[in-house]
Amino acid sequence: MQIIPVIDIKAGEVVLASQGQRDRYLPLSTPLCRSSQIDAVINAYLSIDDFSHIYIADLDALMKTGNNHSLINSLFSRYPHLNFIIDSGSVNPLYRPKQSGQFTPVIATELCAERDLITLKQGSENFILSLDFSAQDTQMGEPRLYQSSSLWPKQVILMTLGLVGKNCGPDLTKLAGYQHNYPQHDFIAAGGIRHIEDLYQLKQININTALVASALHNGNLSAQDIQQL
Numbered sequence: 001m002q003i004i005p006v007i008d009i010k011a012g013e014v015v016l017a018s019q020g021q022r023d024r025y026l027p028l029s030t031p032l033c034r035s036s037q038i039d040a041v042i043n044a045y046l047s048i049d050d051f052s053h054i055y056i057a058d059l060d061a062l063m064k065t066g067n068n069h070s071l072i073n074s075l076f077s078r079y080p081h082l083n084f085i086i087d088s089g090s091v092n093p094l095y096r097p098k099q100s101g102q103f104t105p106v107i108a109t110e111l112c113a114e115r116d117l118i119t120l121k122q123g124s125e126n127f128i129l130s131l132d133f134s135a136q137d138t139q140m141g142e143p144r145l146y147q148s149s150s151l152w153p154k155q156v157i158l159m160t161l162g163l164v165g166k167n168c169g170p171d172l173t174k175l176a177g178y179q180h181n182y183p184q185h186d187f188i189a190a191g192g193i194r195h196i197e198d199l200y201q202l203k204q205i206n207i208n209t210a211l212v213a214s215a216l217h218n219g220n221l222s223a224q225d226i227q228q229l
Helices: 038-048 059-063 069-078 114-123 172-181 196-204 223-228
Strands: 002-010 013-016 053-058 083-087 103-108 128-133 155-160 186-190 209-212
Touching (some): 002 038, 013 038, 053 059, 053 069, 069 083
Parallel strands (some): 053 083, 155 186, 186 209
Antiparallel strands (some): 002 013
C-alpha cells in the first residue's frame, strides 16, 4: 500500500483542507506540525516515513486567484529525492524540476475538458487524472470524462471533496465500483481516510494507493501502521 501525504497551499502557506470549502481553509497547525511553512510540513511527513511522493494542491491556481509557482519550484532543489504530484488546474503548468522524476502533473476534471485529455494522451501519459466529486458528491466536470476510460492515463484519483477532513471514512462503494468497471486502471483513493483500518478496507477492494493528510497530522496513522502496510 502506497501512502502519499497531501499538502494544500494557499497564499504561500500550508492550510488544512476540509470538505472542499477552500475559501475557509486556515493555516495548518496540528499535533504533527505546528508550522504552516511548507518545508516544515514536508519534514514532518518525512519524520513519519521515507515517503517517495508528496501531493501538492495549489489552491490559488485552482481558484484562479493567483498561484504558488515560485514556492513549489523552490522545492525541487531542496528535496531532489521526492516526486511532487502537483494539481494546479493547468494542462501546461509552469514548473521547472531539476531532474526527471521530480514532478508528475495532475489534471482534474474540475477544470479540464475532453479535448485537454485527448491532447495530453497524444503527447505523454506521464500525468494523473483526478475524477473530482463535489461536497454534494456530484461530478465536477464534463460527464463524459467520468466514463471515457480510453482518455484516462494509467493512474486515476477518485477525489471525494465532501469527505476531506470529515473523519467519516473513504467512499468504498464508489471506489469499488470504479475498480470493478475499469480494472485496467490504478485508482488512488482521496478523501476521508482516518486510520489503518480504512487502508486495509481499501486493499480488500484492490485500491493500493491513497492520498492522506488528516490521519497523519492527528496521529491516527502512525509510522508503525505504515510499515505494516
